[in-house]
Amino acid sequence: MLTSALECEGLTKRYGDLLAVDDLKFSIGRGEAYGLLGPNGSGKSTTISMIVGVLTPDAGTVRVHGHDVDRHPRQAKTLLGYVPQEVALYPDLTGRENLRYFCRLYGLRGREAKDRVTALLDLIGLADRADELVGRYSGGMQRRVNIAAGLVHEPSVLVLDEPTVGVDPQSRNAILESVERLVADGMTVLYTSHYMEEVERICDRVGIIDQGRIIAQGTPRELVADLAEGGRVEIDIEGDVKIAAAAVAELPGVSVAGHGSQLQVSWTEGADRLAGVLSALDGVATVIRTEAVRPTLETVFLHLTGTSLRD
Amino acid sequence: MRTILVIAGRELTARLRDRTALVIILVAPVLLASLFSFALGRADPPLGGVLGVVDLDGGEVSRTIIDELGRSPELTKAVQLRRLPTEEAAAQALRAGEVGAAVVFPRGFSRNVERSGGQTMRILSPAEGARGGIAAKGVVERISAEVYARTLSAKVAVAAGMPEDKVKSFVERNHAEFSRFSLVNENLPGGSAVAAAYYGPGMALLFGFFAVAAAARSLLAERRQGTLARLRATPVPPLAVLTGKALVGVVFALFSMLTTWLSSVLLFGADWGDPVAVVALFAVFALAATGITMALVSGPRTGGESEGSLLVVAFTFAILGGNMISLYRMPEFMQWVSLLTPNGWATRGFSILTAGDGGLADLGVPLLALAAIATAFAGVVVIRFRKGLT
Numbered sequence: 001m002l003t004s005a006l007e008c009e010g011l012t013k014r015y016g017d018l019l020a021v022d023d024l025k026f027s028i029g030r031g032e033a034y035g036l037l038g039p040n041g042s043g044k045s046t047t048i049s050m051i052v053g054v055l056t057p058d059a060g061t062v063r064v065h066g067h068d069v070d071r072h073p074r075q076a077k078t079l080l081g082y083v084p085q086e087v088a089l090y091p092d093l094t095g096r097e098n099l100r101y102f103c104r105l106y107g108l109r110g111r112e113a114k115d116r117v118t119a120l121l122d123l124i125g126l127a128d129r130a131d132e133l134v135g136r137y138s139g140g141m142q143r144r145v146n147i148a149a150g151l152v153h154e155p156s157v158l159v160l161d162e163p164t165v166g167v168d169p170q171s172r173n174a175i176l177e178s179v180e181r182l183v184a185d186g187m188t189v190l191y192t193s194h195y196m197e198e199v200e201r202i203c204d205r206v207g208i209i210d211q212g213r214i215i216a217q218g219t220p221r222e223l224v225a226d227l228a229e230g231g232r233v234e235i236d237i238e239g240d241v242k243i244a245a246a247a248v249a250e251l252p253g254v255s256v257a258g259h260g261s262q263l264q265v266s267w268t269e270g271a272d273r274l275a276g277v278l279s280a281l282d283g284v285a286t287v288i289r290t291e292a293v294r295p296t297l298e299t300v301f302l303h304l305t306g307t308s309l310r311d
Numbered sequence: 312m313r314t315i316l317v318i319a320g321r322e323l324t325a326r327l328r329d330r331t332a333l334v335i336i337l338v339a340p341v342l343l344a345s346l347f348s349f350a351l352g353r354a355d356p357p358l359g360g361v362l363g364v365v366d367l368d369g370g371e372v373s374r375t376i377i378d379e380l381g382r383s384p385e386l387t388k389a390v391q392l393r394r395l396p397t398e399e400a401a402a403q404a405l406r407a408g409e410v411g412a413a414v415v416f417p418r419g420f421s422r423n424v425e426r427s428g429g430q431t432m433r434i435l436s437p438a439e440g441a442r443g444g445i446a447a448k449g450v451v452e453r454i455s456a457e458v459y460a461r462t463l464s465a466k467v468a469v470a471a472g473m474p475e476d477k478v479k480s481f482v483e484r485n486h487a488e489f490s491r492f493s494l495v496n497e498n499l500p501g502g503s504a505v506a507a508a509y510y511g512p513g514m515a516l517l518f519g520f521f522a523v524a525a526a527a528r529s530l531l532a533e534r535r536q537g538t539l540a541r542l543r544a545t546p547v548p549p550l551a552v553l554t555g556k557a558l559v560g561v562v563f564a565l566f567s568m569l570t571t572w573l574s575s576v577l578l579f580g581a582d583w584g585d586p587v588a589v590v591a592l593f594a595v596f597a598l599a600a601t602g603i604t605m606a607l608v609s610g611p612r613t614g615g616e617s618e619g620s621l622l623v624v625a626f627t628f629a630i631l632g633g634n635m636i637s638l639y640r641m642p643e644f645m646q647w648v649s650l651l652t653p654n655g656w657a658t659r660g661f662s663i664l665t666a667g668d669g670g671l672a673d674l675g676v677p678l679l680a681l682a683a684i685a686t687a688f689a690g691v692v693v694i695r696f697r698k699g700l701t
Binding site for chain 1: 314317318321325328536537538540541542543544545546547697698699701
């Protein structure tokens, strides 16, 4: 019995000399929300394009509930919903007309299409503005219709490519709530975003992609635990920061940086080196405050890819 | 098929909402074709240039006709006749541009007319010199009407059992005498009608190209706004998107070209030739133009330069293809260059129809050339689509 809703295997895409996606492999279970994180140029968009059947891979397969996207595109694409990064709607049509058009492309007609469009407009909170031209909507409203257009055929797998880029906080929150509701209702979601907190909020599992390959994956907690062993602490002191930093730096496996009246101390091995650090400072400086800094997914990402997600 | 119609329906709605585009493809060609026909028709003599005459027959009928052509005040005002000894000499004069067209009376012409047999006059006109051909065709049509009346009388006499040697005198006694043959009151094709039969198709082709270019612009817009990628993520086959758009482009182009044709016939009495062949030329030209315009917008670039290239190509092809300046007046190498454009082939097709009595069967080469252009460019677009054009 199939347990994967979406499965990528050996996915490869090359543009001339550039290997954009390199033997990529991951799978998403039914009802799971999976976040795909990667810096710009990591192959994330190319991967998404191959998954939704917009690009043909040079090698490898994408299967949606067992249907090969390349060999059986009709069956696979019927199960897939796609929300592209940019708003991909017709500005000369109203919100309702846009959704109706996409309904017809998925084979929905008549009463069925009408009811589906009405339900979606209610879901995204635009029922009262449905008959205005999309070109006159605000960015946030367009984003909401953009998501609804990916849901017209009630897909079982939804692929969202940075759906909140350029959206005001209120609309962003509305979008995230909609996605959370879909996940809670059992929809399988592949989500990419530049906002780490969105991924942490929505996704059960995260894959980090760099140079066309998945370099780490797991739950956010697992990733943090696996990749950020050790600890980091901020210590506010009274006294000469340089002398204090030099004293701490003598400890093996500990790195330290001083800024103003604060020391930032970190170590990569060992559960807790704080006691040793405080002993080293004894008689050198007066410790005012210590605060353990919890590693985040952002830290993990930085550690793995050497770049910030928003670079 | 259903999804193609859904996409075509969306395309049609968008096109009908764009009033400016409608004006461009429906009103502008009629206005410009009329303007060209009127202005150039007045500027040129009605038949234009020199008409070559080759009398290989030397019989009474052909002599009478040629003498009358030379005496006709209406003709002499408009066209100068030049007698040529052989068909080869006429062909050479044509190539040298010394005559615009030539009418050939074949051997046995007079005898055939007198004895009620079939008779033919050949028109020699360079394909690229349509206007000369149209002039010759006008003359021949008038002569044919006279010859037909004469032949009909002879046929009736023969059918009634009259001996062959008495047919001639019988026919002449019954007012079908060739000595009375006159073109004085004939309604010879006017300058505007001749110009309309040349520039009308030219304008139809130019604006037909614009009409299919609108479909290409629509594809470009879909690429820019990301809806093409979205469409490709649906179960709709990729080529259905292309077909739906192309279908509307071709229909609009046909509508535009048919409107220009109709206006040319109604306003100037222009004769574009066999209607079936005209429609066939329109259709295959529209397909070739669709292939080219779709290929132009399916490249890696989606910026303004792609859109601009459509306009540049439309005008360049129209000029090179003889739609705005007569091919006949171009240097020879330019006439060869015109063969690189669908407009050039379509113009040659129309020359065959308007300058002679050509029909669909005579359009083999232009139609095949246009179909080859359509197929080659459609192939480019299909390959790009299969590779993942978005």
